[in-house]
Amino acid sequence: MEIYLPIADLPVNIFVVFAMGLSVGFISGMFGIGGGFLMTPLLIFIGVSPAVAVATVSSHIAASSFSGALLYWRRRALDLALAIMLLAGGLVGTALGVWLFTFLRDIGQLNLVIALSYVILLGSVGAVMVTESVRAMVRLQRGASVDVRRPGPHNLLHGLPIKVRFKESRLYVSVIPVWVIGATIGFIGAILGIGGGFILVPLLIYLLRVPTNVVIGTSMVLTLVTMATATVLHATTNQLVDAVLALILMVGGVIGAQFGAQAGQEMRSERLRLLLGLLVSLVGLRFAIDLFVMPGELYSFRLLEGGR
Amino acid sequence: MNRILSIVWAMILFAATAPAAIAAEGLVVSLSTQRVLINSVFTGAEIVLFGAVTRDGTTPERRFGYDVVAVVSGPRESLLTLRKDRLVGIWVNVESRTFVDVPSYLAVLANRPFDQIAKPDLLRRLKVGFDNTILTQRIGPDYADVVREDPFRQAFLRLQSERGLYLEEPTGVTFLSPTLFRATIPIPAESPVGSYSVEVMLFADGAMITRTTSAFEILKVGFERFVVTAAHDYGLLYGLATVAMALMTGWFASVIFRRD
Known part of the structure; x- marks a missing residue:
């Protein structure tokens, strides 16, 4: 069944879009990531313009x-307290990121920076x-006891001042690394148009040693706030959010996210991390191929003004 | 049904506007619709152009018959075209050109290949065909159309043709009788909204005898129009509503799927 999208200006098959929402939603629920780095390329693939895709995906991610x-x-x-602390840093990072975004666009190298950042990140x-x-x-195969929490000699981060206790995460750390992580995610998110969940999750696990099961929920709170803000900003600045497309994606996305979250809870955490790692690497590889292999069409264009 | 109506309409128009006593031929055209409405089930459309050549007793005999060229052009827009090249091993956009005020839609339809209808310089003067359409580029401080072989120009035409927005159809016009013809104008779903002009030129013996213009409009209606208006005029409200919709959807799902 075809439906015409009012802002994207093209008809799409409602079931195809729904299925896309469902599968990306499943992945995002499972790993606690927004899934923007998967959904945006998918939308561009079915013909939605990159600008509309980025703007619309933010609302889809907010829902799931x-x-x-x-x-x-x-x-x-x-861990709500941890999420709020991360957000505090995130706001600063976002502001810096938006500034750099504008600067890069002005010197005409935004797309290159985005593609390179994707590959490297x-x-x-x-x-x-x-x-x-x-x-x-x-280690688990060998029967050795796996100590994910790894107590004992803490890393350098634990020696910093302004310590705060995060009860849900069973953590007692300085807020400085928390702010820095939040700011980094906000910064990267603003430039690349992604929620940054897939970077936040490993940072929280490996740097702060937040338990994996708490990380995912916390990352979702952060993603929710940043993506809701992004939706409003996109809607007010360039009117590119397609509400019809967003709704179809959302309905699929939230259903998928529920099943994904359940699947994620049942899975062993190291297996979950392996799957996410593989997925992230694959998408990175995809971007690398685009950079290094000669494209079939060397020319592209985008609308500047008029017409629509 | 629509097509039959259009033929009838063309006939009425023909009868009403046929000039009384002019030696040269007249040209009467009619479109199957003046308005293409985009609603939520829009997947493209077709507009049928009907035309008739009017003659009277004093009109000279045309031994080789008539030729018709129809040029349909959509609202003007400006596009930035980028070219990729290899730079230290990676493919990046290295060069860009802006096409200024070019038609967003262009269909050139005729009953036989253009070069058989008229001489190249006449076709150029009348801007018939892609090669003779003016596509202004901004190159640095200058505005100019460039040579036909310009790779940017060719890429532009190629990309627009792939999207179905530019087409050249030397067999797009069919003569139903020596003086009655019809043509189908395809409107792909991605055609921009706005007003489209249709210019129909009548040729005989390699010369243009007369021409006439018509127009149609593509516009969004109903829910599609409501969404677009809301997004453009009430951006903040629209954004907040979209977020509210997202939260509702998310909350709804978590209630439905609640297991405990």
Whole structure:
């Protein structure tokens, strides 16, 4: 069944879009990531213009992360205090990111920076996650006791001042690394148009040593706030949010996210990390191919003004 | 049904406007619709153009018959075209050109290949065909159309043709009788809204005898129009409403799927 999208200006098959929402929603619920880095390329692939895709995806992510966050909230697998602290840093990072975004666009190298950042970020995050989780699984195979919490000698971050206790995460750390992580995510998110969940999750696990089950719920709260803000900003500045497209994606997304969250809770955490690592690496590889392989069409264009 | 109506309409128009006593031919055209409405089930449309050549006893005999060229052009828009090239191993956009005020839609339809209808310089003067359409580029401080072989110009035409927004159809016009013809104007779903002009030119013996213009409009109606108006005029409200919709959907799902 075809439906015409009023802002994207093209007809799409409602079931195809729904299925896309469902599958990306499943992945986002499972790993506690927004899934923007998957959904945006998918929308562009079916013909939606990149600008509309980025703007609309933010509202889709807001919906699926809200439904996921509610689920984790009921299971008490969510650290609200940590999320608020991360957001505080995130706001500063977002402001800086928006400034750099404008600067890069003015000098005409925004697309290159975005593509390169995707390759470097996704590639390195993915590789780290894969190797770490494989190592953990090997240790588990050998029957050694796996101590995810790894107490004892803390890393450098734990020596910093202004310590705060995060009860849900069973953590007692300085807020400085929390703010820095939040700011980094906000910064990257503003430039790349992504929620940054896939970077936040490993940072919280490996740097702050937040338990995996709490990380996902917390990351969802952060994603929800940033993506809701992004939706409003996109709608007011360039009127590119397609509400009809968003609604179809959302309905699919929230259903998928519910099943994904349940699947994620049942899975062993190192296996979950391996899967996410593989997924992130694959998307990074996809971007790398675009950069290094000669494209079939060297020319592209985008609308400047008039017409519509 | 629509097409039959259009033929009838063309006939009425023909009868009403036929000039009384002019030696040269007249040209009467009619479109199957003046308005293409975009609603939520819109997947493209077709407009049928009907035309008749009017003659009277004093009109000279045309031994080789008539030729018709129809040029349909959509609202003007400006586009930035980018070219990728390899730079230290990676493919990046290295060059860009802006096409200024070019038609967002262009269909050139005729009953036989353009070069058989008229001489190249006449076709150029009348801007018939892609090669003779003016596509102004901004190159630095200058505004100019460039040579036909310009790679940017060719890429532009290629990309627009792939989207179905530019088409050249040398067999797009069909003569139903020596003086009655019809043509189908395809409107792909991605055609921009706005007013479209249809210019119909009548040729005989390699010369243009007469021409006439008509127009139609593509517009969004109903829910589609409501969404677009809301997004443009009440951006903040629209954004907040979309977020509210997202939260509602998310909350609703978590209630439905609640297991405990």
